[in-house]
Amino acid sequence: MTTAAEAPPEGAISRLLPSALHGRVPAVLRRRDFRRFWIGHSVSLIGDEVHRIAMPLAAVLLFGAGATAMAWLTAAPMIPALLLSIPAGIWVDRRPSRRRIMLFADLGRFLAVLSVPVAYAFGVLTLAQLIVAELAVGVLAVLFSISDNTLFAAMVPNAELMQASSLSNGSRAFAYVSGPSLGGLAVQLLTAPFALVADAASYLASAVALSRISPTEPVPDREAKGGFLAGLRWIVATPGIRALQGAVGTVNFFDFIFQALFILYVSTYLHINAGLLGLALGAGAVGGLVGAALTSRVVARIGIGMGMTLGFLGFAAPHILVVLASGPKVLIVLTLFVYEFLSGLGVMVLDVSANAYITAVMPDDLRSRISGVLQTINYGIRPLGALTGGWLATTVGIRTALAISTIGACCSVLFLLGSPLRKLRELPS
CATH class of the missing domain: 1.20.1250.20 (MFS general substrate transporter like domains)
Known part of the structure; x- marks a missing residue:
């Protein structure tokens, strides 16, 4: 890990902020x-x-x-x-x-x-x-x-x-x-x-x-030397990254099954118009803001490994609310709002903790090659999930396909539970 640039003198910040706020600046x-x-x-x-x-x-x-x-x-x-x-x-x-x-x-x-x-x-x-x-x-x-x-x-x-x-x-x-x-x-x-x-x-x-x-x-x-295989070998040989990538690939695949069908299901089967759907989707962004603000405290209390595990579950599990949504339109919209908020919060806990962990453990001389492999896998799995969603919907029905995608996405945590990440408390130095 290279040495980060030193922080500027405290006075540089003090001149910009009132003293009461200075201590709150990260x-x-x-x-x-x-x-x-x-x-x-x-x-x-x-x-x-x-x-x-x-x-x-x-x-x-x-x-x-x-x-x-x-x-x-x-x-x-x-x-x-x-x-x-x-x-x-x-x-x-x-x-x-x-x-x-x-x-x-x-x-x-x-x-x-x-x-x-x-x-x-x-x-x-x-x-x-x-x-x-x-x-x-x-x-x-x-x-x-x-x-x-x-x-x-x-x-x-x-x-x-x-x-x-x-x-x-x-x-x-x-x-x-x-x-x-x-x-x-x-x-x-x-x-x-x-x-x-x-x-x-x-x-x-x-x-x-x-x-x-x-x-x-x-x-x-x-x-x-080694080209992209050097990055791939490092991913495979590093237990924590290997487990994390397995979990990320799994949750991406099943989530894109869900995303391919979500709008169709909500508009056609739940009869929610675009305006109400837009309000519900906005709750996901609000949940993300809350997650970004709370993740550091959550990780400090339960450890970064359990923080990632909680993030995977917090993102995937609320999808079941969409499958269960029924009744009066007000109740359905409220259910969608809760789903978006909780899922947005969960994915932010996951992203913040996982990104910090990946940055901490990557060797400097392989960073870009590792990033290239990770990005290729993550982007490649998404269209496969979307196409699978279309096939599932025609085979077992759209609601059942959404339920399958939710269960599959939740199973992503199994990769972490069987890895060293489960007991990881702090970022490796």
Whole structure:
């Protein structure tokens, strides 16, 4: 583990905050490099949520895109993660500066997204350009995410990984709450293409933040011997990571069975309209914010291994509420609200603790190759789950398929219960 950048003098923070609040500031935010990176990345996450609304709306409203076109538009940013993560991990581990790669990725995404409103302003925007822009964003996102773990570890010491992970995942949860509303308002006021200016600006903000930090990064492995197999061998040979990856793969597979059927079941079988469903979905983001705030305390009390176990169960078990939902519409909506809130809270406990653990145990010279393998597996299992969901629904019925997916997702904890993670109290040094 490389040494994280030293925290700035206490006076630097004291000048910015009242003395009564100074003691409440997480120690990791007193580290200048992490603070700048976190602020820039938080802005970028909000921009991503604006993007998720504005880009498909541009395709539908401007070009009347049908199901096939929307499928390509949706798949375009995800295909690179499946195909390029492993070679990108090998390439990144050979580079001397991951920060520069991330800076390049942000600037590239800024230009790719900005090309849409510019083309629209000149009357030359096409549906094909939207798809190409999404594909470019996906490729650059792979480079950014593969580099992120190494830079994160260079800025944050092990003792503060839980705090840093809570802050990063809390920003993501806040973006889920605020981003869609801001995106919808921007589309309404500016039209969908011009709303993407906000997303482009968020990438620029992240790039500026990256340009103002200088963490000491690990020495690159210029030969990167073993290629992706080196990362895969490390995962297989490390009991805790092997068990965690088995659990993550299982919960992702069964959750995407659930997600493929959830909207159809709620709207067709439970007769819940889009407005009420939107309110229920918002509860998941609120649960995520609560989870980000509480995870450090939970882990300090029960240990990080049991924290991950609790996170898996807390995310998966509430799915059964959807299967059991019945009765008056008010009761059904309330049940969906509770499901989203509890599941959002559970997944945040899982993400914060698991991300901190993975960052702590990864060897510096393999970080990007390991990240590439993990990302490929995680992204690859999701469409398999979604396709299985369609097959199950036609074979045993949609409600039974949802019940099967819930049971399967809960079984993910079995990987942890039979591993060293079950008794792990603190992050390894």
